Amino acid sequence: MARTIRRESRTLRPRARIVRTIGRDLISNEIVALIELIKNSYDADATKVTVTFDEPLEIGEGSITVADNGTGMTLSTIESAWFEPATISKVQRTHTAKKRRVTGEKGIGRFAAARIARTLHMTTIAKKPHESVSVRFDWGAFDDESRYLDEIKVRWECTPVPPRTRTGTTLKLQELNSSWDDSMFEQLRSELSRLVAATPKHHKFQIELRLPERFAEYSGPVSLPPILGRPHYKFKGRVDGSAKLTGEYTGPDAPNGISFSESISLAGGRKPKCGPFQFEFRVWDRDRAGLDPLIDELGSSISQLRKDLDSACGISIYRDNFRVLMGDPDWLRLDTRRIQNPTMRLSNFQVVGSVHVSADQNAGLRDQSNREGIVSSQAFSDFRKVLIELLSKIEERRDTHRRGDEVKRALPSIFEALSLEPVKDIVARKYPRDKELLGFIDEQARSIDHGVAEVQKVISRYRRLATLGQLIDVILHDGRTPIAKIQNEVELLQSARTEGKTIEDATVLKALERIESSTKFLDGLINRLSPFGGRKRGRPAQTTIERIISESFDFFKKPIEKSRIKVILPSGETTVTLDEVEIKEILINLIDNSIYWLEKVPPEKRRIEVQVSRVDDRLEIIFADSGPGVEEEFVNRIFDPYFSSKPDGIGLGLTIAGEAAAEYNGGLELIESDTLPGATFRVTLRKRIGGD
Secondary structure (H helix, E strand, C coil): CCCCCCCCCCCCCCECCHHHHHHHHHCCCHHHHHHHHHHHHHHCCCCEEEEEEECCCCCCCCEEEEEECCCCCCHHHHHHCCCCCCCCHHHHCCECCCCCECCCCCCCHHHHHHHHEEEEEEEEECCCCCEEEEEEEEHHHHHCCCCEHHHCCCEEEEEECCCCCCCEEEEEEEEECCCCCHHHHHHHHHHHHHHHHCCCHHHCCEEEEECCHHHHHHCEECCCCHHHHCCCEEEEEEECCCCEEEEEEEECCEEEEEEEEEECCCHHHCCCCCCCEEEEEEECCCCHHHHHHHHHHHCCCHHHHHHHHHHHCEEEEEECCEEECCCCCCCCCHHHHHHHCCCCCCCHHHEEEEEEECCCCCCCCCECCCCCCECCCHHHHHHHHHHHHHHHHHHHHHHHHHHCCCCCCCHHHHHHHCCCHHHHHHHHHHCCCCHHHHHHHHHHHHHHHHHHHHHHHHHHHHHHHHHHHHHHHHHHHHHHHHHHHHHHHHHHHHHHHHCCCCCCHHHHHHHHHHHHHHHHHHHHHHHHHHHHHCCCCCCCEEEEHHHHHHHHHHCCHHHHHHCCCEEECCCCCCEEEECHHHHHHHHHHHHHHHHHHHCCCCHHHCEEEEEEEEECCEEEEEEEECCCCCCHHHCCCCCCCCCCCCCCCCCCHHHHHHHHHHCCCCEEEEECCCCCCCCEEEEEECCCCCCC
């Protein structure tokens, strides 16, 4: 007997508790919820909003009143907006009468109110018609698990008012869901002060807190602490849609400012996809020497100045002049970055920054549903990288200024300073007959020389490991393709066998050939990598410097091809007897730097050229690229430990390379050259190089 097919349809009918559930899950805390309600006042073209807290501020008691002088709402607006969760009214009307870009497009204002208190009494007056509309929301009624959302009735009342009555909206939130204390008010005032900071003069928007007497220190109009107007270093400007930076840096090293006008590119020379934005970064030296001059000037104390900076620190994003809450104050991971290079990098608590984006021009930077962050995307990833690059420009100049003209010594000169030879000479001249003293000096000299030799071995080992760390990413990247090929061939053979298919011998042989080819490629990667593993070195072997140079470039074959860099290497055969890993340490650091900087110039101009020459006991390697070169003010800094012009650089690459060259009684230096228009380095090796 055939069954009858039945078809029907029905609508989704949510339970009433969905309002409270979404309010709790969508909005993490009362401060975020209050900011959402204040955003509604901004969208209503208000110039002032007052937030009043009435005691007792305990769970189930007290009240919070949010009152503004905006345009107010008519009954029809309330019915189509507040009575319609996730309304599209602000999606359709993206700008207010005062040309403000609306901030609350998701339509979650009523969920914010439900997050703060059990009941909401809303009174609003619009210009026309001349009436006051009152609505009472009992959010507790939505907790009834037996009722559906469409069964909850919300009552309203309209009352006529005189024609010239001021417009605006008042939200009275009663029977609080949480208790309020000092820490919450401190955080609230800190968050609100940064909302005000972004508002342009023609969009005046003042927030005032009215609090009980015991919280008087947090009461009053919200404003920025005076210290924010006195940064030690400042960098402001804009990045346009084509990633062109125009900006100006000011600081104690440049009181009249330094202008910037350059293009920004990411790895591979790619242009960022985040869209145009404006920025301003203010930076402080928070040690006593940095803050002492501001104490008398601002009539404050060092502890209060630091507290004010703590309350405002971090990089804030403003979309159409309203701050986007990021959840994590250090969303750029500045503190983690500082751990890698504490000498040069800024921490989150040293920076107060603002970045202005637009909903219309930065469509890839979208809010998370919980209103505490931006959705992860390529645009947001690019945005973060560009901001780090901008911050690095302050770091370079700040670090150079703070170090001043101090004399820095490389490791070889430190070891030379430990030598007792000068002491032995003086003692031998003054006390030539004191055999006991001379013997003691000789014994101490041998002990120090032995200790220095052991320290140099340890440093050499760690230097190799540092270079090994640089290569790991390259090896992992290059190794993924052959591993995937091997896995693919094996899976195809296994699949055929499982399904009982007959596999022809020729097919198996071809698969094995492809597996063998991939295996040899991986073996080659491992063989090139293994000398850097830190194991005990063997005796220096005779080879040619050209082969060492070629193999060093082999490590970066894929990145070089990807960035379309033309490489010209020496073709001769200059015989040397040396530890080739030590020379590769130098070359690998130079190649890695060049690849990064060459991505800052157009692909057709990307070139690296290496030359080799031998004069008497000296071997010279000239390494040149066509990148942007080294800025003149940093020419004397690039070999300093922990100085780096790369936004995420640790600043040890050139230091390591210089130390390796010094072991051959040589050196590494930046020179002027006509070889290529970028940076040109000369590596000089003067001993233990053997050869013909």
